[in-house]
Amino acid sequence: MQTERIIKVVVTGAAGQIAYSLIPMIANGSVFGARRIHLAMVDLASVPPPRRLMCDNCHEELPPHQQPPARSTPQQMMEGVRMEIVDSDYPRVAKVSIHGNDDAGMSVALSGADYVLLLGAVPRRAGQLRKELIYANSKAFEVIGRQLQEFAPTHARILTVGNPANTNAWILTRACTKIPIRNFSCLSRLDHNRIIGQIMLKTGCSNEDVEGVMVFGNHSDCQYPSVAHATINGVPIQEVIKDDAWYEELTPLIQSRGKEVINKRGLSSAASAAKAIADHVRDWHFGTSGRIISMGLPSLGEYGVPRGLVWSYPVMIDETGVHVVQGFEMTEACVTQFEINQVQLETELAEAEHPDWTNEIAADPRFA
Numbered sequence: 442m443q444t445e446r447i448i449k450v451v452v453t454g455a456a457g458q459i460a461y462s463l464i465p466m467i468a469n470g471s472v473f474g475a476r477r478i479h480l481a482m483v484d485l486a487s488v489p490p491p492r493r494l495m496c497d498n499c500h501e502e503l504p505p506h507q508q509p510p511a512r513s514t515p516q517q518m519m520e521g522v523r524m525e526i527v528d529s530d531y532p533r534v535a536k537v538s539i540h541g542n543d544d545a546g547m548s549v550a551l552s553g554a555d556y557v558l559l560l561g562a563v564p565r566r567a568g569q570l571r572k573e574l575i576y577a578n579s580k581a582f583e584v585i586g587r588q589l590q591e592f593a594p595t596h597a598r599i600l601t602v603g604n605p606a607n608t609n610a611w612i613l614t615r616a617c618t619k620i621p622i623r624n625f626s627c628l629s630r631l632d633h634n635r636i637i638g639q640i641m642l643k644t645g646c647s648n649e650d651v652e653g654v655m656v657f658g659n660h661s662d663c664q665y666p667s668v669a670h671a672t673i674n675g676v677p678i679q680e681v682i683k684d685d686a687w688y689e690e691l692t693p694l695i696q697s698r699g700k701e702v703i704n705k706r707g708l709s710s711a712a713s714a715a716k717a718i719a720d721h722v723r724d725w726h727f728g729t730s731g732r733i734i735s736m737g738l739p740s741l742g743e744y745g746v747p748r749g750l751v752w753s754y755p756v757m758i759d760e761t762g763v764h765v766v767q768g769f770e771m772t773e774a775c776v777t778q779f780e781i782n783q784v785q786l787e788t789e790l791a792e793a794e795h796p797d798w799t800n801e802i803a804a805d806p807r808f809a
């Protein structure tokens with residue numbers, strides 16, 4: 442009997458909260474169907490020891506029973522997740538492995554990888570400026586980009602989820618030049634799904650009834666969600682939803698949805714982010730069967746976006762690859778929103794210490 446090749450899926454940030462929702466979806470067949478998978482989990486190889494509490498009066502370390510309880514390390518967390526995967530006896534999981542994010546770990550994790558899902562990122566600390574976060578993550582993603590260049594096969598498909606997702610993907614494309622440019626993507630599917638969720642809430646339709654929703658630009662509070670070409674059961678949305686206030690409120694609602702979830706949960710979206718990652722990867726693997734989805738991709742100049750910027754576009758995927766759906770009219774409002782997103786992404790690249798990004802792209806033969 443001929444057996445199909447096992448798909449190797451690398452998940453970084455595997456000790457984190459999104460991964461805890463995502464891994465069961467990968468393991469239960471929601472992403473790769475009947476194909477068997479090797480799940481390679483990666484998280485920080487080492488973490489600094491927790492800060493010890495001191496006595497305010499004597500300035501000596503408090504005794505152990507007054508110290509906060511010890512927290513599991515990322516490597517211990519992943520061991521626990523691996524135990525749960527085993528205990529769930531998923532029929533499609535051929536192998537689970539655990540790795541640190543240093544070169545020793547990543548060389549093994551990335552070897553033979555088919556999909557590399559980069560959830561791990563430096564989290565924002567209280568009081569930290571956004572530009573400090575961007576700088577810290579750009580340095581972390583420079584390392585990951587170099588590791589992809591050294592250890593990953595050229596067919597690997599790479600998704601950045603960790604924020605700032607678009608700029609992190611851009612950093613990877615600079616450090617990893619051997620992998621085709623359209624094998625890099627960033628997650629904007631959560632924003633896309635959020636729009637569909639609002640349409641379902643408003644009309645009572647199913648997500649399968651909705652077509653033509655699009656997200657353009659950066660995964661940030663500047664993103665440009667559009668329902669201008671959306672249909673519900675084939676009928677233009679404007680003929681189904683006749684409520685001007687709903688359309689006016691939709692854009693800021695989608696732009697601020699992540700922040701609103703953090704305000705309520707005290708943690709960022711995880712279950713919905715995992716669902717969006719599963720949708721993104723499943724569609725990348727199997728194709729979209731003529732449907733439009735949103736995906737962040739290095740621009741090849743579509744819709745006038747400068748080449749190289751990682752931009753969310755409407756795309757269709759078939760056996761020949763990922764294709765940006767072109768030809769939608771650029772209204773005045775659209776042009777303004779595109780300019781806002783471009784300025785924000787250029788600012789992020791400057792904060793990541795890539796102010797001369799256009800020269801870097803001009804020198805990259807993948808954009809010739």
Ligand SMILES: NC(=O)C1=CN([C@@H]2O[C@H](COP(=O)(O)OP(=O)(O)OC[C@H]3O[C@@H](n4cnc5c(N)ncnc54)[C@H](O)[C@@H]3O)[C@@H](O)[C@H]2O)C=CC1
Nearest residue numbers: 454456457458459484485542561562602603604628631714
């Ligand atoms: N693009 C999108 O639509 C969304 C993006 N996000 C982003 O996804 C990321 C992950 O979110 P959560 O799982 O909630 O965070 P989390 O804090 O629960 O987990 C992150 C994990 O990544 C690990 N990590 C950090 N740097 C790493 C590195 N260089 N290599 C490997 N592992 C590393 C940490 O140790 C931690 O275990 C965050 O940056 C978050 O802002 C979250 C929701 C939606």
Ligand SMILES: O=C(O)CCC(=O)C(=O)O
Nearest residue numbers: 604631698699700709710
């Ligand atoms: O908004 C954030 O900073 C993290 C979560 C996120 O990207 C989202 O929920 O869309």
